[in-house]
Amino acid sequence: MSQDLADLEAKLRTLMDIAAGEPPSRVTVNAVRRGVVRRRRAASALGVAALVLAGGVAAAVATQRAEPGQRSVGPATSGHSRSVTLPGHSGVPRYYIVRSVIPNNGSTPNREETTVRATFTGSALARIRCPMSAPYVVSWPVAPAANQNFFLVCQRATGPASYDKVLESRIFEFHVTRSGRVTRALPVRGGELGRLLVHSIAATPDGSEVAVIAYPGTHPPDLHRTPPDVIVIDTRTGARAIWQGAPPMSSRTVYWPQDISLTADGQRLVFLTAPQCFQEPCTTSGGQQMRVIMNPASGGQLNSAGLLIPLDPALGRSSAAAMAAVISPDGSTVTLAVTGALPGNPSPASVSVVQIPASGQRRLHFVYRLPQADSYSYFTADPSGSHFLLGTGTPSGPLDGRIDNGRLIPLRPDPVRVQAMVW
16 A cells, blocks of 8 residues: 555544544644645645545644633734724624533543533533434534524434444534523434435525535445535425535546535535546646535536636645635635645745635735644634634644634633534
């Protein structure tokens, strides 16, 4: 087995860990940079696949406690002090959802939980529980919609380990009240997904449409060659459309999604991907890119999605790599979480959040940058596409927070390990 293939399988195992219950490891910036360099030197899509999957599925081990008022983290070039936007003002969400792992010191399997926390204080206000009667149910992933509504995927498995089979996946909807309490989770029409392992979920702001990236819940031994499907659900009628991932056949380039998002009208589904090729004489050209499905409610083949933005021209042919991406509600802008050196930000050990016009213009707008980052874990946006959560880290430790006026305002995490946050 080649080193590239071994790296890819390791990243895919991390994907399964997140979806099925085991806490994954952080993705280091140096590891990503080495992967990008190797990819570009070899012009091989196999290296791309490892990189893309690493970004989409890895989560940080976060233990830092950030009290309200803790000093924010921003770029080294930041100038005068800027005020921090308080939760509830200018659209900043009052609450966020966090997926945590509570270690049990090795005596028993680690306990995991999904909780609602106050953005201002970090106080845990409610625990999200799946309305499924079974000993092993994972309450993740979660996607936000407007007005503090959320979609929750509940995945019933045969056991707590990452390799245990998924027996049932279902989508529910719940609401976080103004006081931070959680209403009863209600089943979503069309949300019965059977024995599928759900990697991620996205929703339109009004909640009328959701989309999931799903893999077989049987954990096939050749998972790295198993194409994912994207399932689009009309939550008002229960109608479903399936966008099938192309199988890795000889002489075929495939485009499998790493990250998905929807425009507000539900007419465009955008995903971050890179061309992959598994069997000679198949070859690939081009690097990471954003692809778009028009009228996602129709169903079809993921390979038929049109090219929206080639990312290499905007990010520069360096060690930079996009780890996550989200389309703005109006479809005009793509926001990316990027590791590595970028034009105007030469530090190779950095994590940045940048915006690119969906028109494809080579114009980067820096939302945030951390010059001396050593890890990346997750990136999410609120339903307005204006407020972002980022999991990263420095040699001093992990950082989990919200981006505000070019700075990372630490959110008080659990005194345990944090996998991901949404709001």
